Amino acid sequence: MSNRFLRGAAILATALACGSAGAQGLGLKTGPGPSGAASPLLQTPQLPATPAEALPQTRPQPDSDGIAAVVGSQVITQYDIQLRLRAAEEQIRRQGAQMPPLAQLRAELLNQLIDQLALAQYAQENGITVSNDTVDRAIAQVAAGYKLTPEQFRQQVTSQGLGWSDYKEQIKREILIGRLRERDVASRIKISDQEVDDFLANQAKQPLSAQTQIQLAQIFVPLPSQPSAEQVSEARARIDAALAKLRQGRDFAKLAAEYSQGPEAKDGGNLGVRPANQWPRLFIDAIRGLTPGEISAVIRSPAGFHILKLVAEQGAQTPAATAMQSQVREIVLKASGGKAQESAVKELDGIRQAVEKGEVQFSAKARELSQDVTSAKKGGDLGWILPGELPPALDAALNRLNPGQVSQPITLPGKVVLLQLVDRREHALAPAQERAVARNILLQQKEAKDFDELVKDVRARTYVRIPSADS
Template identity: 35%
Template sequence: MTHRLVALSVASLALLAPLIAPAQGLRPSAPVAGSGVVAPVGLPAAGGLAADYIVAVVNSEPITNNEVRAATQRLAQQLTQQGRPPVDASALAREVLERLINEKAQLQQARESGIDADSAAIDQAEQNIAQQNQMTVPELRRRLVQQGTAPGQFRNQLRDQIVLTRLREREVESRVRVSDLEVDQYLREKQSSNDPATQQINLAQIVVSVPDTATPVQVAALQARAQRALTRALAGEDFAALVREFSDASDSASLAAGGELGLRTGDRYPPLFLQATQNLAVGAISALVRSGAGFHILKVLEKKRGDLPAMTVTQSRARHILLRASPQLSEGAARDKLNEFKKTILAGKANFAELAREQSQDGSAAQGGDLGWANPGMFVPEFEAVMNALEPGQISEPLVSRFGVHLIELMERRQASLSPQEQRESVRAQLREKKLDETYARWAQDVRGRAYVELREPPQ
């Protein structure tokens, strides 16, 4: 699917840097020992020209030193632009070579499986890259040429990435399932966790300061003052009013906020505060807490776990027209047909819902393509990425997913609270993403292990 170019490999990242956002990258696969034969990479030959030679052969297909050098140099440039510390060039080249080996082995498997990408899909991918970088396709091509990349080379890279993405969808994503039992277990573990870093707490405090030079009599008087404040707080008096009356906090903003310390992870509170409040419910008040600064009374204002789903999410309501590729309708023809639909809708000659009822090839057709309110993660990533980029009332370009070719109209957006069931589905999505990473790593290692790989030393 062409919108999932977030799955670009290291080699393709190097090709596109610095055009593409630094968050893009391939799911990591474990490096294989013994791939260090690349060093020295990119040593110039006499006359200032780089000598090229084969550094690896993957099932009879070569990888050259120049390929590795170019990808390594561009990736190093991208890492520098991201402000990361310098990386040893030889180590980076070894990693790039291993990724190139993995990619070539996977492309070979894709060809054997009959997976390909047509020109229309590559055109769409190129247009998406240009839009992401706020430029036209001609501007993108000019920028690439300035960086030493021919447009044809760039399109070949895009073709490879589309093919790899489709292969990984078929071989990896179809295998991943998350059961209700796994969701239950995850929730139990998180809810019973005492790790302060996974908890977010908001406390309010009354502090009665005790000077370092205070005598025992003075300490006793200050403790009695703190106890009076505690007694009144436990009796239900307004805590913020008691803060203003009793607290010696030097921070006037804290006094004005009723002693509120703010929502933060538990590891950012003093251990004494955590111990005093860990078993308290929201709204409860602690016993007196003695610290080096004095006596504290703590009220629990809020507790939540930072690793559980947010209670509110941005929901989207969209409708679409889906055309499935078939022997009678190619992917390119489906794209052209949807482009015509879009033109007629924008010209006011047709209605999106009516066209969806007449033309869409999925279960939403009867509802005019209406997909209802959707939480993040409910749709496949390539569909959701395009939908999220739309403004209400806007219609997308045709996009390809594993289901076919879509035309999307975003109807509305809203903020909504998650029901308990929706929170479970959000947890399921988190677990599935983790499983995808693990399954991909195993699959990539398996493909690598079945390939014949010959690593070659540099010529002497």
């Protein structure tokens, strides 16, 4: 089994537990993120479930005496940074991007980890808690996503040099930060009608090419950083076998699940939706001239071999504003208080697992159990939903699903919700709907900006010491 999944596993577990998502894939162009957004050095395609971040092919040797930084009451070791540095190098290599200077990359990773520790400490000091059950459920779902038993997953994590308790603490820390962001940032944001007007007016002034949103899927066969001729030959044979079946008319998603060795394989190879200028140049060149539904030839990047599918291209030839609608079902359990919510989460998670195994129908369970009277009568059916029409946490959960998939239980004030994405379609927006989508994009942009300010404020208040190189 490939060992390229630890960072992705950490971020996926956090996303499942916190319900966070970006503003991409909503059908309208978004501007560049604030300074607190993901660094271009480490940016990856936005995926439904897990980013394609990689682990090193060889793990660093621990230096137990090396201290990289002291943050409040916690210590960051040189080994912590070395693990992340190797993972980041592998990620950049897989993308085919230019490797930045090592010192620059290391400094960025150290600063990111300092921010994470400071935020997690601040969250706990201000009353935010994460139970062991929450952490365990998030990790269990990650293991299932990689088709591993909990014990196999644990072995994979520890084989990369990270202790199991350290990994669990990392997941807990990131869930704490997600909850802090929701409580102290997202829930307080308001968007005025004038801001929506200004956003739409600015959209109209942009050239259409700048508005192009591209959705890609891939079949990916990796290569190590210095492959032997035999390794290249084996990888090429595997990708060529997949291409031959594609040319026979076989389903791309099924072949991705069978042949691809990237973390997105379980999602049919789906890499998500991004503006054209945020995809690697190699990918854009490979799909040039394709129409939606067509596939590229085999291309080779420093990471390995790829076959790309242009799933959708939106904006360049679409003068009318459009967005992706989602057909959604829900199951709602009312719950107030920690114990009631924990019980509801466990019950809905059991339903999710049963639906995924084909043991029950989501609609039948909605009719039987859902406490939203209106939707329960219709098997939980909410109809076709546009971005911004549901609470942000539910929108975020939908953004990570492919048709047929079921979300993790989502905790909202007074209730816990389970969603099923039935289908998606492109929808021409009426003026009122266009405003709703625009408002949702502005909410997410403002949330990112305000969270950046919170990070700076917390960092300024936190005791941080970085030993000099010669100390």
